[in-house]
Amino acid sequence: MKVHVQINLNGEPAEFLAEPRQTLLECLRDTLNLTGTKEGCGDGNCGSCSILLDGQLVNSCLILGVETQGQCVETVEGIAQGSTLHPLQKAFIDNAALQCGICTPGFLMASKALLAREPNPTEPQIRMWLANNLCRCTGYDKIVRAVQIAAAEMRAQ
Amino acid sequence: MSTTTHYNLIGTRPPRHDGADKVTGRALYGADLKMAGLLHGAILRSPHAHANIVSIDTTKASQHPECRAIVTAADFPAVAERIVDLGEGETPLSYIRGNVLASGKTLYQGHAVAGVAATSPQAASEIAALIEVVYAPLPCVLTAPTAMAPGAPLLHSDLRCLEFGEPTTAPSNVSNHFRQVMGDSEKAFAEADIIVERELTTSTVHQGYIEPHTVTALWNNDGRLLMWCSTQGSFVVRDTIACMLDLPVSRVRVTPMEIGGGFGGKIPLYGEPVAALLSKKTGHPVKITMTRREVLEGSGPTPGSFIRVKIGAKQDGTLVAAQAYLAYEAGAYPGAMVSPAATCVFAAYDIANQTIDGYDVVVNKPSTAPYRAPGAPNAAFATETVLDEIAQKLGMDPLELRLKNAAKEGTRRADGAKFRRIGCVEVLETMKAHPHYSAPLGEPSHQQAKRGRGVAIGFWMNAGLPSSCTLNVHIDGSVGLIEGSTDIGGSRTSIAMMAAEVLGLEAADMRPSVVDTDTIGYTGVTGGSRTTFSTGWAAHDAAQDVVKQMKERAAKLWKVEEVQFENGVFRAGEHRLSFKELAAKVGEIGAPVVGRAAVNPKGAGGSFAGVIVDVEVDMETGKTSILRFTAVQDAGKAIHPSYVEGQMQGGSVQGIGWALNEEYFMSPEGRMMNASFLDYRMPTALDVPMIDTAIVEVANPVHPYGVRGVGEANIVSPPAAIANAIHAATGLRMSHLPMNPPSVMAAILKV
Numbered sequence: 001m002k003v004h005v006q007i008n009l010n011g012e013p014a015e016f017l018a019e020p021r022q023t024l025l026e027c028l029r030d031t032l033n034l035t036g037t038k039e040g041c042g043d044g045n046c047g048s049c050s051i052l053l054d055g056q057l058v059n060s061c062l063i064l065g066v067e068t069q070g071q072c073v074e075t076v077e078g079i080a081q082g083s084t085l086h087p088l089q090k091a092f093i094d095n096a097a098l099q100c101g102i103c104t105p106g107f108l109m110a111s112k113a114l115l116a117r118e119p120n121p122t123e124p125q126i127r128m129w130l131a132n133n134l135c136r137c138t139g140y141d142k143i144v145r146a147v148q149i150a151a152a153e154m155r156a157q
Numbered sequence: 158m159s160t161t162t163h164y165n166l167i168g169t170r171p172p173r174h175d176g177a178d179k180v181t182g183r184a185l186y187g188a189d190l191k192m193a194g195l196l197h198g199a200i201l202r203s204p205h206a207h208a209n210i211v212s213i214d215t216t217k218a219s220q221h222p223e224c225r226a227i228v229t230a231a232d233f234p235a236v237a238e239r240i241v242d243l244g245e246g247e248t249p250l251s252y253i254r255g256n257v258l259a260s261g262k263t264l265y266q267g268h269a270v271a272g273v274a275a276t277s278p279q280a281a282s283e284i285a286a287l288i289e290v291v292y293a294p295l296p297c298v299l300t301a302p303t304a305m306a307p308g309a310p311l312l313h314s315d316l317r318c319l320e321f322g323e324p325t326t327a328p329s330n331v332s333n334h335f336r337q338v339m340g341d342s343e344k345a346f347a348e349a350d351i352i353v354e355r356e357l358t359t360s361t362v363h364q365g366y367i368e369p370h371t372v373t374a375l376w377n378n379d380g381r382l383l384m385w386c387s388t389q390g391s392f393v394v395r396d397t398i399a400c401m402l403d404l405p406v407s408r409v410r411v412t413p414m415e416i417g418g419g420f421g422g423k424i425p426l427y428g429e430p431v432a433a434l435l436s437k438k439t440g441h442p443v444k445i446t447m448t449r450r451e452v453l454e455g456s457g458p459t460p461g462s463f464i465r466v467k468i469g470a471k472q473d474g475t476l477v478a479a480q481a482y483l484a485y486e487a488g489a490y491p492g493a494m495v496s497p498a499a500t501c502v503f504a505a506y507d508i509a510n511q512t513i514d515g516y517d518v519v520v521n522k523p524s525t526a527p528y529r530a531p532g533a534p535n536a537a538f539a540t541e542t543v544l545d546e547i548a549q550k551l552g553m554d555p556l557e558l559r560l561k562n563a564a565k566e567g568t569r570r571a572d573g574a575k576f577r578r579i580g581c582v583e584v585l586e587t588m589k590a591h592p593h594y595s596a597p598l599g600e601p602s603h604q605q606a607k608r609g610r611g612v613a614i615g616f617w618m619n620a621g622l623p624s625s626c627t628l629n630v631h632i633d634g635s636v637g638l639i640e641g642s643t644d645i646g647g648s649r650t651s652i653a654m655m656a657a658e659v660l661g662l663e664a665a666d667m668r669p670s671v672v673d674t675d676t677i678g679y680t681g682v683t684g685g686s687r688t689t690f691s692t693g694w695a696a697h698d699a700a701q702d703v704v705k706q707m708k709e710r711a712a713k714l715w716k717v718e719e720v721q722f723e724n725g726v727f728r729a730g731e732h733r734l735s736f737k738e739l740a741a742k743v744g745e746i747g748a749p750v751v752g753r754a755a756v757n758p759k760g761a762g763g764s765f766a767g768v769i770v771d772v773e774v775d776m777e778t779g780k781t782s783i784l785r786f787t788a789v790q791d792a793g794k795a796i797h798p799s800y801v802e803g804q805m806q807g808g809s810v811q812g813i814g815w816a817l818n819e820e821y822f823m824s825p826e827g828r829m830m831n832a833s834f835l836d837y838r839m840p841t842a843l844d845v846p847m848i849d850t851a852i853v854e855v856a857n858p859v860h861p862y863g864v865r866g867v868g869e870a871n872i873v874s875p876p877a878a879i880a881n882a883i884h885a886a887t888g889l890r891m892s893h894l895p896m897n898p899p900s901v902m903a904a905i906l907k908v
Contacts, residue, residue, distance in 0.1 A: 035182070035186075038367075040449065043449065093176035093180055099800075100366070100418045101180075101415070104179055127843045130842040130843075134834060
């Protein structure tokens with residue numbers, strides 16, 4: 001028996017049918033075709049499926065789709081302004097903060113949540129905030145720097 | 158240290174061509190693929206580390222309303238046993254098939270036994286659980302020394318040890334014992350002033366790529382098998398699938414999807430043949446995506462090892478003799494990568510007398526796969542900590558001891574190879590001159606903390622292998638670059654830069670595409686640090702082919718015999734046309750310009766790398782923190798320095814994980830007790846500092862741009878350097894990886 005769910009998805013109203021056992025990650029990827037949100041572990045330990053739920057950073061693999069009734073869901077597909085990349089997206093490209101790119105959507109969402117809360121984070125703050133997101137390619141150095149650069153860019157705007 | 162050749166584009170940092178797709182979520186990775194009629198697969202895996210399969214009953218499972226097909230090893234087409242070489246050495250076909258679907262016996266917990274296709278992933282898992290398998294459990298062996306002991310349970314009744322190339326008569330868990338000898342190490346030890354001998358062990362660790370293995374297969378109605386994979390080598394998948402399913406390669410087409418990390422672990426096949434068999438049975442496309450638990454339990458980690466290293470030196474620090482005993486755990490099937498370990502164990506040093514024994518040992522753990530410089534970090538952990546001890550006992554600076562004995566052009570290794578121009582000395586000198594090496598350590602953060610600094614170096618020989626490249630010149634002067642190398646870390650762009658440099662274009666003028674196995678010539682795996690070296694070489698040569706054809710077009714246009722091409726401009730007498738201007742006229746002059754090249758180069762020119770690391774050890778908890786980390790590596794020529802730094806930083810942090818936390822924690826019954834990212838603890842952003850890098854450029858003399866691959870050597874020395882830093886801090890010699898808090902605490906309490 002599927003449940004009819006209505007949410008605000010990346011600023012637009014959206015609706016979908018979800019089995020009660022389906023995670024929000026499965027609903028996003030399989031039902032709503034938003035495959036930018038990635039599954040790395042399915043048990044909340046890698047952060048690749050990070051999204052914002054009513055502005056809160058969550059692992060979408062740990063939320064059921066039916067739980068999101070009436071809430072605002074923001075995914076990596078929603079962070080660019082039309083054809084203009086978000087400063088974080090641009091900073092990740094310009095500063096080689098991705099290699100394979102599978103963790104990148106999760107890092108972007110986590111970084112966006114951080115900068116919404118703390119526009120001028122220190123390196124330890126960035127490292128603490130991003131510690132739920134695993135990256136196996138970069139060693140985190142260029143990710144931390146990209147977040148610092150994007151933060152400065154956003155403060156200047 | 159830099160070569161003097163002037164380049165326009167090489168050495169700059171243009172943005173990657175796939176950047177926008179990867180930061181917006183549009184890039185299509187394997188699991189993102191959708192198809193009409195898609196079925197979902199699941200794999201039933203063995204709960205036992207070692208068991209005979211008595212029976213498999215699929216009756217109940219096949220009655221599930223969403224079940225569409227079930228396959229087991231019996232569904233492989235019958236073929237006679239034969240030996241195949243698919244790039245990883247000679248292996249019986251039955252072993253390759255056996256790891257994909259167990260036949261008769263399961264050899265590790267997580268070993269695949271059956272595959273299911275169903276209408277949803279959830280149903281597929283439920284159906285797999287309904288398959289009734291009767292197992293007769295057998296005793297298991299989990300480490301090389303226990304598997305080599307007399308009377309150990311045998312994994313394969315038909316496995317005979319190749320003892321110095323000759324098969325032994327009795328079955329064994331040792332598949333190969335080889336020896337490399339140079340000079341007379343016994344005699345030289347007798348003349349040494351100081352000898353240090355140590356036994357060390359390392360745990361099984363996993364590559365830890367964030368994207369689980371995934372494949373979609375469609376056995377099409379024209380008889381062709383179409384595969385969409387997350388793989389490091391589409392041609393390896395094509396050839397292996399064809400071999401396993403007894404098909405001509407022309408029947409198989411493999412399309413590489415974007416790949417979420419590999420590090421060597423996405424070279425072997427797991428679900429791919431199962432998805433193909435399920436698609437053949439159902440007539441539908443079938444997708445199989447592993448869970449994280451399946452990745453850890455059922456794909457290929459890298460070998461744990463037992464190593465004994467003995468090194469003798471003169472009072473002045475000259476190394477005179479070295480012996481190594483390397484016993485590596487292959488997992489369930491032979492192939493522990495102990496041969497590269499033997500190549501690397503003393504490769505950084507000029508030691509005239511060496512004896513190296515290598516043992517490839519099967520154990521009841523997952524069949525191992527390559528992992529970034531496979532075999533070398535284990536070996537360097539031994540050699541580099543023993544050298545640290547020798548330096549300490551001789552009262553020598555550890556870098557001075559290494560510099561005194563460093564391998565250089567002409568130095569011979571025990572495997573017989575003689576080095577051409579290499580950068581071992583330059584890496585060591587860069588480390589010595591680096592401000593980090595002379596910087597103060599700073600005060601410990603609390604009373605029970607101690608600080609220390611360690612160094613180590615490492616080597617990886619890198620690979621060549623075939624690569625192909627096609628360039629299509631478009632009317633606006635842009636160039637489509639067609640290649641077959643999976644792009645795991647920005648190689649589309651570095652390869653495009655190597656073609657653009659020849660053509661006098663910008664990186665943005667290039668349109669690189671990684672295509673399927675029908676569309677490009679044979680290209681080896683993205684592995685062995687070979688992609689920038691080989692595929693880049695092919696791109697360079699293909700660009701030269703383009704220049705040759707463009708010159709012909711210009712000669713025809715200008716009615717001249719000879720045309721020059723320099724700095725992106727074609728010239729003859731008074732005539733001048735830029736590349737783009739000429740490209741716009743090509744259609745008027747004659748046929749389109751399509752450049753092509755294929756290479757199979759030798760002389761990959763190994764890469765040396767080194768680490769300076771500062772640690773703080775908490776003497777109350779045994780926890781080691783990394784305070785400062787500097788990675789140094791010879792890149793030959795850094796095509797895109799950001800990507801070279803990225804390889805160095807990524808390899809360093811994987812090495813930190815290997816050193817301090819990561820291990821397969823096995824129960825005595827052979828169950829992996831930590832099969833999740835919560836308990837298989839890879840470094841997070843919070844666990845590591847910034848990773849400083851120093852790129853050394855000692856040009857590889859054979860390569861058009863002097864490239865040496867940089868993907869792997871960077872992981873070789875971090876565990877040893879961290880062990881040496883822990884010693885500098887605490888006086889403790891660590892002899893086991895990982896050096897996690899319990900292990901360091903045990904060493905502290907033992908004193």
